[in-house]
Amino acid sequence: MAPGIRSDKSRANIFDVAELAGVSIKTVSRVVNKEPNVQRSTREKVESAIHALAYRPNAAARGLSGKRSYVIGLVYENPREFSYMKDVLNGALEACEMGGYTLLLRPLKLPNESLADDIRQFVLQTRLDGMVLTAPICDYSTVTSLLAEMKIPCALISPTELREDRLSIACNDEEASASLTQILISQGHKSIGFIKGHPDHSATNNRFQGYCRALEENKIRFSEKMVRQGYFSFESGKDCGKNLMELVNRPSAIIASNDDMAAGVIFEAHEKGLKIPSELSVVGFDDTPIATQIWPPLTTVRQPIVEMSRTLTNLLIVELQSRHRQLSPAPFSCEMVIRSSSGPR
Amino acid sequence: MAPGIRSDKSRANIFDVAELAGVSIKTVSRVVNKEPNVQRSTREKVESAIHALAYRPNAAARGLSGKRSYVIGLVYENPREFSYMKDVLNGALEACEMGGYTLLLRPLKLPNESLADDIRQFVLQTRLDGMVLTAPICDYSTVTSLLAEMKIPCALISPTELREDRLSIACNDEEASASLTQILISQGHKSIGFIKGHPDHSATNNRFQGYCRALEENKIRFSEKMVRQGYFSFESGKDCGKNLMELVNRPSAIIASNDDMAAGVIFEAHEKGLKIPSELSVVGFDDTPIATQIWPPLTTVRQPIVEMSRTLTNLLIVELQSRHRQLSPAPFSCEMVIRSSSGPR
DNA sequence: CTGAAAGCGCTTACAG
DNA sequence: CTGAAAGCGCTTACAG
Numbered sequence: 001m002a003p004g005i006r007s008d009k010s011r012a013n014i015f016d017v018a019e020l021a022g023v024s025i026k027t028v029s030r031v032v033n034k035e036p037n038v039q040r041s042t043r044e045k046v047e048s049a050i051h052a053l054a055y056r057p058n059a060a061a062r063g064l065s066g067k068r069s070y071v072i073g074l075v076y077e078n079p080r081e082f083s084y085m086k087d088v089l090n091g092a093l094e095a096c097e098m099g100g101y102t103l104l105l106r107p108l109k110l111p112n113e114s115l116a117d118d119i120r121q122f123v124l125q126t127r128l129d130g131m132v133l134t135a136p137i138c139d140y141s142t143v144t145s146l147l148a149e150m151k152i153p154c155a156l157i158s159p160t161e162l163r164e165d166r167l168s169i170a171c172n173d174e175e176a177s178a179s180l181t182q183i184l185i186s187q188g189h190k191s192i193g194f195i196k197g198h199p200d201h202s203a204t205n206n207r208f209q210g211y212c213r214a215l216e217e218n219k220i221r222f223s224e225k226m227v228r229q230g231y232f233s234f235e236s237g238k239d240c241g242k243n244l245m246e247l248v249n250r251p252s253a254i255i256a257s258n259d260d261m262a263a264g265v266i267f268e269a270h271e272k273g274l275k276i277p278s279e280l281s282v283v284g285f286d287d288t289p290i291a292t293q294i295w296p297p298l299t300t301v302r303q304p305i306v307e308m309s310r311t312l313t314n315l316l317i318v319e320l321q322s323r324h325r326q327l328s329p330a331p332f333s334c335e336m337v338i339r340s341s342s343g344p345r
Numbered sequence: 346m347a348p349g350i351r352s353d354k355s356r357a358n359i360f361d362v363a364e365l366a367g368v369s370i371k372t373v374s375r376v377v378n379k380e381p382n383v384q385r386s387t388r389e390k391v392e393s394a395i396h397a398l399a400y401r402p403n404a405a406a407r408g409l410s411g412k413r414s415y416v417i418g419l420v421y422e423n424p425r426e427f428s429y430m431k432d433v434l435n436g437a438l439e440a441c442e443m444g445g446y447t448l449l450l451r452p453l454k455l456p457n458e459s460l461a462d463d464i465r466q467f468v469l470q471t472r473l474d475g476m477v478l479t480a481p482i483c484d485y486s487t488v489t490s491l492l493a494e495m496k497i498p499c500a501l502i503s504p505t506e507l508r509e510d511r512l513s514i515a516c517n518d519e520e521a522s523a524s525l526t527q528i529l530i531s532q533g534h535k536s537i538g539f540i541k542g543h544p545d546h547s548a549t550n551n552r553f554q555g556y557c558r559a560l561e562e563n564k565i566r567f568s569e570k571m572v573r574q575g576y577f578s579f580e581s582g583k584d585c586g587k588n589l590m591e592l593v594n595r596p597s598a599i600i601a602s603n604d605d606m607a608a609g610v611i612f613e614a615h616e617k618g619l620k621i622p623s624e625l626s627v628v629g630f631d632d633t634p635i636a637t638q639i640w641p642p643l644t645t646v647r648q649p650i651v652e653m654s655r656t657l658t659n660l661l662i663v664e665l666q667s668r669h670r671q672l673s674p675a676p677f678s679c680e681m682v683i684r685s686s687s688g689p690r
Numbered sequence: 691c692t693g694a695a696a697g698c699g700c701t702t703a704c705a706g
Numbered sequence: 707c708t709g710a711a712a713g714c715g716c717t718t719a720c721a722g
Contacts (some may be wrong), residue, residue, distance in 0.1 A: 011469070013715055024693045029717065037691055056470055060408030061715035064698045067716095069405065078435070081634050086427040093450060102449060102471070105438060124356070126447070127402060233636050263638045270640035289426050292580050293608045294639050295615035358699055369709045374701065382707055406699035409714045413701095 012053035021049035032057055059102070063127070071102045071128040072316065073118060075137055078107035079258050080233065083288035084132070084305060088157060091309025092132055101319040104128060104148065108137070116142040123152055129152060130316045132309075136200035138168070155316040157214060157309060160202035167319060168328050169312040175205050176334035177210025177300045178217075180255060180283055183299075183336065185218045188345035189281065191254040192220075193244040195265070198255035207257045226251055226304040230261045237264025245272060245280070252345045253281035259288045260296055266341065277343035287337050299342040302335040352677055357398035377402055395433040404447070408472070414445045416473040417661065420464060423452035425578065426605050428633035429650060430479070433502060436654025437477055438453060444662040449473060453482070468497055475499060475661050477654075481545035483513070502654060502659040505547035512664060513673050514657040518548050521646045521679035522555025523562075525628055527598065528644075528681065530563050533690035534598040537565075538589040540575040540582060540610070542602035552602050552630065571596055573659065575606050582609025586621035590625070597690045598626035604633045607643055611686065622688035632682050644687040647680040 014032075018025045023046060030038050031046040038046075063069045074092050076085055089105075096103040101309070106122050108115065109242035115137075123131070137143055144166070147154050156168035170195040184192055194211050197204035208227075215222050225247065229239035237256050241264055243252055256262035262284030266276060274280050276296055284291060287302035311329055319326045359377075363370045368391060375383050376391040383391075394400070406415045419437050421430055434450075441448040451467050453460065460482075468476070476499040482488055483501035489511070492499050501513035529537055540558050542549035549683050553572075560567050570592065573585035586609055589596055601607035607629030611621060619625050621641055629636060632647035656674055664671045 015715080025716080026693055027691090030692085033717090039691060042691080057713050058409065060405045060414065061471070061698090062717075063405030064403065064409050064700080065715075065717040066698085082427045082431040086431075089450075090423070090452065093452065104447060105450075107435070107438065127404070166615070234634070267638065267640045289579075290635065291636060293605070293612065293635060295612045303492075360699080370700080371709055374709090375708085378701090384707060387707080403699050406714090407701075409716080410699075410701040411714085 003187060012055045013058070014055075016053055016107070017046065017049045019037065020053060021046045021321070029149050040199075046276055056181075058150045063230070068129045068320070069127045070100060071104055071126055072096060072313065072320075073104050073106055073126060073128040073131045074134075074203070075106045075108060075122070075131060076134040077137060079111045079137045081288075081290075082284060083259075083290065087305035088132075088134055088309045092313040095308075095310045095313035095317060099314065099321075101129075101317055110136070115140065116146045119143055120146060120150070123147075123150055128152065130320050132157065132313055132316065133159075133286040135159065135202055136198065139200065139202065153316060153319055155312045157312060158202050160205070162328065163246045164328075165325075166328075167315055167326060169308045170202070171303050171308065171332040173206035173334070174210040174213070176285075176303075176336075177207040177255075179210075179213040179336060180299075181211045181214035182218070182301070183338070184253045184255070184281060185214060185220065187343065189251075190220055190345075191226065191249065191251045191253075193251035193254040195228045195240040195244075195254065195256040196259050197261070198231045201232070203285075204257060210238070211255060229286065230257065232258050232260060234260045234264045234267075237261025238268050239264075241265030241268040241282075242272075245269065245274065253283070253342065256282065256284050258338050259284035259291045259298060259300055262300070262341070263290050263294050266296075276341055281342035281345075283342050287334075291337070291339070296341045297339040299339045300337050302337050304332050304334075312337055358403065359400075360396055361398055362391065362394045362400050365398060366390045393575045412473045413474045413665070415445060416449055416471055417441060417658065417665075418449050418451055418471065418473040418476045419475060419479075420451045420453060421479040422455045422482060426633075426635075428604075428635065429631060432650035433477075433479055433565075433654045436651040436656075437658040439652070440655045440658035440662060444659065444666075446474075446662055455481070460485065461491045464488055464636075465491060465495070468492075468495055473497065477502065477658055477661065478504075480504065480547055481543070482548065483496050484545065498661060500657045502657060503547050505550070505686045507673070509673075510538045510669060510670075511673075512657065512660055514653045514677070515547070515654065516648050516677040516679050517553040518551035518679070519558070519668060521630075521648075521681075522552040522600075523559040524681060525630075525644075525646055526559035527563070527685070528554045529598045529600070529626060529628070529687065530559060530565065532584045532688065533628070534596075535690075536571065536594065536598075537564055538571045538573070538596035538599040540585040540589075540599065540601040540606050542574045542606075543576045544574070546577070548630075549602060558601060575602065577603050577605060579609045579612075582606025582612050584609075586610030586613040586627075587617075590614065590619065596625075598628070598687065601627065601629050604629035604631045604636045604643060604645055607645070607686070608635050608639050611639055611641075611643070621686055626687035626690075628687050636682070636684070642684040644684045645682050647682050649677050649679075653677050 014025045017028045017083045135158045138159045230236040230240045265282050284300040287300045291298040315326045359370045363375045366512045480503045483504045575581040575585045608629050629643050629645040636643040636645045660671045
């Protein structure tokens with residue numbers, strides 16, 4: 001139960017706090033909004049009144065009188081496999097809860113001709129203060145320029161292009177991919193297949209580049225035949241995997257650009273009776289739950305998605321509150337997770 | 346671009362609409378809120394003014410002056426495997442979008458001593474109008490009685506106890522489980538292991554009862570030795586599966602109460618070199634993505650979760666708007682999905 | 691460092 | 707069936 005000092009109304013408002021603290025409502029407002037220029041003793045009086053009355057500012061009143069809604073939108077392509085988005089969601093929720101913001105979700109279907117218009121409607125309807133955009137939506141200039149025009153600050157998760165003037169976050173995909181490839185090479189693999197991700201995602205090219213670099217550093221000749229275009233889906237992994245396994249000189253290892261595709265490759269290997277890892281090593285990216293739920297468990301790369309999303313959303317909140325641009329953080333590091341789907345050739 | 350009739354303000358408000366339609370703001374309000382007692386011709390004038398000005402009611406103003414926030418909360422236990430929640434979320438989002446409501450998420454950790462207090466804070470902070478509760482939170486009487494006391498209408502997804510006075514939704518788990526068991530029995534299985542779900546979920550007992558009934562109907566003696574207590578997690582499925590496989594008379598088939606646990610059983614069978622389905626049939630429940638991403642693909646039961654969640658949330662919205670209790674829908678039907686993880690003994 | 695006044699855009703309660 | 711007035715609980719813009 002909340003302390004029941006007043007019984008006539010269900011909740012204390014700013015006048016109640018002002019009265020108890022012996023100040024004006026404007027001063028209460030200053031304290032609540034952490035504005036400077038409040039005398040320490042005054043601030044303390046107000047804070048204790050707020051505490052005594054269990055006062056919580058009314059979001060509707062704030063939204064109506066002020067120019068902000070304290071709402072942040074999260075726009076994403078509604079995925080079949082939600083593991084990645086779940087982490088993005090949890091990170092953003094944590095940051096919003098900490099910062100006193102509300103998170104609103106807007107799943108979208110892609111491709112979508114009315115994308116920009118859908119997002120415009122979303123902004124107008126909810127009057128949100130800022131927006132978190134996930135890949136690949138964060139790379140569509142129709143979207144980003146619309147939001148710039150509407151003056152909605154936004155924060156991008158893993159965009160293709162890192163720009164100084166946009167809050168964004170990324171991880172060192174290229175390096176992680178090179179390390180993963182290097183591990184396989186060190187285990188004696190010389191013929192390594194690579195399944196690319198969806199072409200619209202920044203991670204796709206970065207991971208591919210890392211693979212190429214590791215081959216080069218080890219003087220292994222790159223071959224187009226070893227590369228397939230996937231789309232991050234389990235099915236595409238299955239198809240590409242099948243294709244690679246049916247090559248006359250089939251690779252002894254396959255790198256899939258995410259775990260779902262790697263699971264597809266492993267599924268296909270089972271179908272073909274190929275033993276993993278003795279006959280074929282398979283590795284993925286992301287360390288989503290599926291990595292430990294298939295057999296054998298998957299060697300992969302852990303990306304700190306929750307932390308990235310939380311950090312980015314938090315920076316967006318700081319930017320909204322301070323009304324000053326924030327610097328994007330440096331790329332986050334990934335971690336190799338070695339399990340039994342890969343091994344020496 | 347919205348039609349730019351006015352250029353002094355960014356958006357039309359209720360006064361602009363009233364002026365253009367030649368009525369009072371109260372009449373506009375009536376039309377917007379679909380109240381009866383508005384003359385047809387008046388309604389049409391107002392509607393065309395609304396359209397011409399691209400008017401959208403300001404949620405903050407509504408929330409401040411009215412007694413409703415048009416916000417619905419969704420409370421759930423934050424799961425490691427999000428497949429089920431993803432469907433719940435999507436169904437609820439769809440219903441909210443259709444009905445002009447906003448959905449707010451509140452993931453919680455269980456067990457949680459301050460559960461009721463966390464939910465109270467959530468309600469007070471967001472001033473939500475109604476709440477959707479998922480299992481097992483919907484069965485905690487501390488939560489439901491708190492919400493009743495706070496007069497927050499709520500809607501329960503798969504509660505243990507279906508009550509006339511609470512909006513809730515369920516599927517015919519018991520029947521689906523009996524059918525699934527019957528399929529195995531018809532294929533010649535006489536020794537069938539069963540892994541229960543988390544004891545706090547209603548589905549757990551229903552699915553177990555269906556299993557028992559099918560055995561009985563086929564005059565197969567029930568044995569406690571064939572039953573294990575799982576917790577819906579992959580790990581618990583692995584442990585229980587291992588346990589059952591190590592019995593002197595091991596079962597020829599195992600029913601796991603959800604897909605994640607069935608995936609755990611299959612993982613363990615791979616570890617032990619047991620062939621599926623020739624040496625062991627394994628079936629699950631829910632038809633989540635993992636069912637088709639492991640090898641061999643899983644025989645399971647499809648529960649129309651998106652549809653259930655959408656239907657329930659929609660009923661809650663109708664209840665909130667009409668302020669009249671709605672009847673809970675009849676249990677939804679599940680569908681058998683036969684894949685290759687099960688087969689004749 | 692602090693406060694009095696106006697106003698955000700709706701709904702409620704009341705009147706006719 | 708329709709409308710004029712009051713007020714929801716804050717913030718803004720201004721004054722001191």
